[in-house]
Amino acid sequence: MHFHQRTLMRPVACTGIGLHSGKIVNLCLRPAEPDTGVMFKRSDLPASPLIPADVHNVVSTELSTTVGSDGVTVSTVEHLLSALAGLGVDNVLVEVDAPEIPIMDGSAAPFVFLMRGAGFTSQGKPRQFYRAKREVSVSENGKSVAISPADELKVDFTIEFDHPLINQQKMGFVMDERGYDKEVSRARTFGFLQDIHRLHENGLALGGSLDNAVVLDDYTVLNDDGLRFTDEFVRHKVLDFLGDLALVGRPILGAFTAFKSGHDLNNKLFKKFLADPSAWTLVTPEAPAPALEPAAEPMPIFEPAAAQA
């Protein structure tokens, strides 16, 4: 866990395809001042308007999470936000020249790779965390998500799909940079062939393909290389959850339990949590004092005379 705010050491850029449009999108991540948070910038529009990453700026959760402010939007923000949260990057300016973040390979791993290339810098200013004080939950149509008090960030996620490769999958994850990198960041988004046909017929998800999603027919995975993990599906749900959670604007100490939740229900929980001041307190954890050096063993005294005896 990082106790001071972090940003990137230098700007980094990449290019990819937009999930919605299927067109090329250029993305640039730039270092930002302490307390900026994550700020999106639409460099393709006059005056390059800014959109703060904030749960109250979520304007759509269809297909992906879209944030907007004054009628200007950026879609498909959740995988990049997840990577930022997973790596503990608090402050960054996200410049895009399109109304969406590139989908890359459908996971957060390309963003992790990109940011690791830039490196990170501690900004000296303490991170303030929301600490959950009591349980808050939301549920709807057999789906639920709740937060309860904990000393760290934990996510327990369960999904159920009536599909032979998914059925029920569960994942418990405690936020940790290395764990995020290895266990979560590489899990790709997934979709069902019949849904993808329907979306394409309606001019939606034009950039969606086997290059950026796990695609399932009724029985199997259509991607040539198969799955990255047998439970890649629930891992991706944890990835998405952490991305949605980043819109809260500060790191959180709390234990989440999610059952079949998605972007919309996640967002409802975060808004309900923030709106209730009895549910949280702001804390500024201090780095634990460095462990005391173990008391040095007394050096054996070598007494030549005795040794010779």
Ligand SMILES: [Zn+2]
């Ligand atoms: Zn996703």
